[in-house]
Amino acid sequence: MGQLVQITTGEGRVWRGTLVPSHELSGERIVQLKLESGYNVGLHLGPSDRVEALPGAPAAPEKEAPATRTNDRSTAEDRPWIALLSTGGTIASRVDYRTGGVRPVRTEREVLGFFPDLDKDGPVRMVTVSDRLSEEIRPEDWLSLAREIVRVFGEGAQGVVVTHGTDTMAYTSAALAFLLEDLPGPVVLVGSQRSPDRPSSDAFTNIVQAARLARHPDLGEVVVLMHEGLSDDRFAVHRGTRVRKMHSSRRDAFRSRDGPPLGSIDGETLTFCGDFRHRSNGPARLSGTLDPRASILWFHPGLDPLRAAAFVKGQRGVVIAGTGLGHMSLEHLPWIRSAIAEGTVVVMTTQCLAGPSDPYVYSTGRELLRAGVLYGEDLHPETAYAKLLWALGQSNDPAEVRRRMLEERAGEFEARHQAVEPG
Amino acid sequence: MGQLVQITTGEGRVWRGTLVPSHELSGERIVQLKLESGYNVGLHLGPSDRVEALPGAPAAPEKEAPATRTNDRSTAEDRPWIALLSTGGTIASRVDYRTGGVRPVRTEREVLGFFPDLDKDGPVRMVTVSDRLSEEIRPEDWLSLAREIVRVFGEGAQGVVVTHGTDTMAYTSAALAFLLEDLPGPVVLVGSQRSPDRPSSDAFTNIVQAARLARHPDLGEVVVLMHEGLSDDRFAVHRGTRVRKMHSSRRDAFRSRDGPPLGSIDGETLTFCGDFRHRSNGPARLSGTLDPRASILWFHPGLDPLRAAAFVKGQRGVVIAGTGLGHMSLEHLPWIRSAIAEGTVVVMTTQCLAGPSDPYVYSTGRELLRAGVLYGEDLHPETAYAKLLWALGQSNDPAEVRRRMLEERAGEFEARHQAVEPG
Numbered sequence: 094m095g096q097l098v099q100i101t102t103g104e105g106r107v108w109r110g111t112l113v114p115s116h117e118l119s120g121e122r123i124v125q126l127k128l129e130s131g132y133n134v135g136l137h138l139g140p141s142d143r144v145e146a147l148p149g150a151p152a153a154p155e156k157e158a159p160a161t162r163t164n165d166r167s168t169a170e171d172r173p174w175i176a177l178l179s180t181g182g183t184i185a186s187r188v189d190y191r192t193g194g195v196r197p198v199r200t201e202r203e204v205l206g207f208f209p210d211l212d213k214d215g216p217v218r219m220v221t222v223s224d225r226l227s228e229e230i231r232p233e234d235w236l237s238l239a240r241e242i243v244r245v246f247g248e249g250a251q252g253v254v255v256t257h258g259t260d261t262m263a264y265t266s267a268a269l270a271f272l273l274e275d276l277p278g279p280v281v282l283v284g285s286q287r288s289p290d291r292p293s294s295d296a297f298t299n300i301v302q303a304a305r306l307a308r309h310p311d312l313g314e315v316v317v318l319m320h321e322g323l324s325d326d327r328f329a330v331h332r333g334t335r336v337r338k339m340h341s342s343r344r345d346a347f348r349s350r351d352g353p354p355l356g357s358i359d360g361e362t363l364t365f366c367g368d369f370r371h372r373s374n375g376p377a378r379l380s381g382t383l384d385p386r387a388s389i390l391w392f393h394p395g396l397d398p399l400r401a402a403a404f405v406k407g408q409r410g411v412v413i414a415g416t417g418l419g420h421m422s423l424e425h426l427p428w429i430r431s432a433i434a435e436g437t438v439v440v441m442t443t444q445c446l447a448g449p450s451d452p453y454v455y456s457t458g459r460e461l462l463r464a465g466v467l468y469g470e471d472l473h474p475e476t477a478y479a480k481l482l483w484a485l486g487q488s489n490d491p492a493e494v495r496r497r498m499l500e501e502r503a504g505e506f507e508a509r510h511q512a513v514e515p516g
Numbered sequence: 517m518g519q520l521v522q523i524t525t526g527e528g529r530v531w532r533g534t535l536v537p538s539h540e541l542s543g544e545r546i547v548q549l550k551l552e553s554g555y556n557v558g559l560h561l562g563p564s565d566r567v568e569a570l571p572g573a574p575a576a577p578e579k580e581a582p583a584t585r586t587n588d589r590s591t592a593e594d595r596p597w598i599a600l601l602s603t604g605g606t607i608a609s610r611v612d613y614r615t616g617g618v619r620p621v622r623t624e625r626e627v628l629g630f631f632p633d634l635d636k637d638g639p640v641r642m643v644t645v646s647d648r649l650s651e652e653i654r655p656e657d658w659l660s661l662a663r664e665i666v667r668v669f670g671e672g673a674q675g676v677v678v679t680h681g682t683d684t685m686a687y688t689s690a691a692l693a694f695l696l697e698d699l700p701g702p703v704v705l706v707g708s709q710r711s712p713d714r715p716s717s718d719a720f721t722n723i724v725q726a727a728r729l730a731r732h733p734d735l736g737e738v739v740v741l742m743h744e745g746l747s748d749d750r751f752a753v754h755r756g757t758r759v760r761k762m763h764s765s766r767r768d769a770f771r772s773r774d775g776p777p778l779g780s781i782d783g784e785t786l787t788f789c790g791d792f793r794h795r796s797n798g799p800a801r802l803s804g805t806l807d808p809r810a811s812i813l814w815f816h817p818g819l820d821p822l823r824a825a826a827f828v829k830g831q832r833g834v835v836i837a838g839t840g841l842g843h844m845s846l847e848h849l850p851w852i853r854s855a856i857a858e859g860t861v862v863v864m865t866t867q868c869l870a871g872p873s874d875p876y877v878y879s880t881g882r883e884l885l886r887a888g889v890l891y892g893e894d895l896h897p898e899t900a901y902a903k904l905l906w907a908l909g910q911s912n913d914p915a916e917v918r919r920r921m922l923e924e925r926a927g928e929f930e931a932r933h934q935a936v937e938p939g
Binding site for chain 2: 226231260392394395400418419420450456478
């Protein structure tokens with residue numbers, strides 16, 4: 094125990110860390126390592142795995158220069174750093190005692206004032222991207238944020254934390270996942286459901302965990318980190334394209350679609366439940382742009398086809414939240430056919446918000462498919478919308494936009510991954 | 517065991533049934549009765565409860581004339597009967613082997629052909645109200661269905677089963693709950709997720725349970741009955757105003773909002789988890805009508821305020837599915853203020869689909885409230901929409917419509933029932 098070791102697996106993967114006591118339930122051949130990132134991993138040792146004792150005390154992160162783990166902030170410049178991009182929201186809000194409501198904090202100083210321990214694991218460079226509640230964030234803000242992320246990775250950030258209001262955080266995480274390519278580190282969106290000057294706030298624990306996750310030596314995708322369950326020290330790591338706010342007030346409001354989250358943090362231990370995208374060698378880059386000429390239409394009994402037609406008119410795309418497997422009244426076929434003839438991309442999803450859309454089960458789905466409706470498989474309407482804005486930004490040709498919509502880009506089609514392997 | 521007894525509680529409630537063995541975990545003072553409806557109830561006996569042994573064998577239902585429990589269908593006319601109103605949907609669908617898709621069955625004969633055992637507990641009178649998949653059902657169909665329900669209760673039905681496509685069943689159940697008053701028996705909506713000519717179909721078990729529940733001696737409200745969990749013999753009874761289809765393909769697709777369903781059926785036992793509305797003395801009646809000049813608008817980042825304004829223009833009401841506690845960008849304030857000034861009722865709900873809406877937590881909610889937006893508490897957007905059509909049908913005065921929207925009518929505001937007592 095306490096020995097610094099390096100484990101090389103049969104597949105050539107290298108883990109370095111300090112041996113720590115295993116869980117009581119662990120089998121004989123499982124060793125538990127504390128990595129430099131602060132996370133523990135349990136490794137199941139096979140006959141082809143090689144274990145070496147290393148000299149010296151603190152473990153070095155896998156892909157980083159050795160860092161002395163001190164709280165001496167004066168040596169910050171040459172130590173690995175993460176960027177914290179602040180956009181506003183409850184995590185950076187406080188109660189306005191005049192009105193009793195919550196308002197965004199206005200200055201970086203106020204934010205740092207809330208989280209004095211944020212940089213205890215290493216330097217954090219803060220950038221205020223916006224200071225709005227998340228219902229005010231627009232697609233052009235997604236683009237600015239993506240550009241800012243590319244910039245800070247270009248300057249050498251090890252990872253990025255984005256503080257964000259929870260209301261539209263899942264829209265933003267999906268948009269960033271489609272916009273960003275070759276990420277050399279994690280982009281962790283984090284919010285809180287209770288403002289940081291309230292006793293029950295989840296702001297402190299969420300942001301501290303997000304900062305740790307941003308230093309993860311291997312993760313290279315856009316994720317959302319929020320509380321999981323009712324315990325104070327459990328957190329879920331959701332894939333940015335599979336997550337949704339499913340409760341208006343609980344701390345564990347976020348859920349991954351149709352299964353467990355990508356990863357779970359329980360106290361000191363991070364466990365991935367599925368394959369995650371690994372850090373690229375970079376440089377991070379922005380893939381194209383967004384075209385915001387699209388929107389989401391909720392189908393319901395009594396929805397007037399003329400009104401729906403007028404709502405869609407003049408846009409390049411629409412995501413319909415249909416019923417069940419992706420249905421709507423066939424009264425709407427005339428405007429759908431006209432819109433498609435004019436080059437509008439019509440995407441069908443399900444308002445059930447779980448389970449697939451599927452045009453092949455009922456006659457209605459077949460009719461809509463024949464009319465040219467594109468079925469968005471198991472995408473949330475919000476994710477389909479973010480992807481549509483991105484796909485529209487790639488090309489003016491509807492056929493090319495449709496092709497992009499169906500091509501997997503950021504782990505968004507869970508139904509295509511039948512076998513989920515541990516990462 | 518096997519003795520027919522009558523139990524009169526301290527509060528004057530009377531239960532008659534046959535004593536059956538209690539569950540192993542039941543305490544000494546809990547007796548289990550099999551009622552004539554076929555359901556078992558567990559009764560916790562208090563000191564003021566009175567138990568009498570009754571002569572004769574089968575128990576009589578509380579409010580019905582004694583019925584001999586035989587399969588002799590020739591005596592059907594003078595035995596208690598239920599009505600089965602068929603509207604179409606998967607439960608009355610079959611695979612079209614030409615296309616491989618599912619199509620509605622077209623005749624009552626076809627429906628009866630599927631469910632030969634439907635009337636084994638007593639007569640069932642069938643009425644075909646429509647034969648459409650549920651995405652084709654419109655608010656005017658909700659009205660026709662409500663009128664038909666009033667008619668069959670008027671003719672003496674003990675209860676009503678409505679077979680319905682699952683896609684929009686929760687919209688219909690909410691609309692019926694707001695439209696119908698003084699129900700002298702249950703109205704049980706039932707559907708299936710797999711068509712009855714497929715081996716995995718849930719149509720048979722669901723419809724048989726629905727027919728039993730329609731004979732319940734005490735229930736007098738609109739409910740949805742569907743599978744619960746993965747077992748074949750568990751069913752959930754959802755309050756018609758608190759339920760939503762939350763999965764596109766699973767048999768247990770329906771969920772009650774923010775808590776357990778109103779009741780659960782496990783094999784032979786029906787257990788109510790909350791207070792239910794009891795049978796009225798009738799006669800059932802229709803309260804007013806529906807005004808369909810309203811719709812649901814899904815707010816999302818990038819939603820153009822001018823487009824939203826045009827979508828709402830000319831309608832008497834709109835339900836907004838806002839983010840989080842019921843928010844949207846304040847860019848939309850100008851059209852909201854104009855719409856309200858013109859007499860449109862603007863109702864806010866949450867697209868999270870769980871948890872309350874609440875205008876008092878954030879500055880955005882307060883601004884929307886000040887502009888005259890009505891917060892729909894913890895109503896699903898669909899329930900709020902059905903209630904809005906009903907409220908608009910009650911009055912031309914927006915103030916009166918708003919008053920109706922906030923007045924509880926059919927157990928729709930769960931947040932107001934902090935203490936839930938067993939029924």
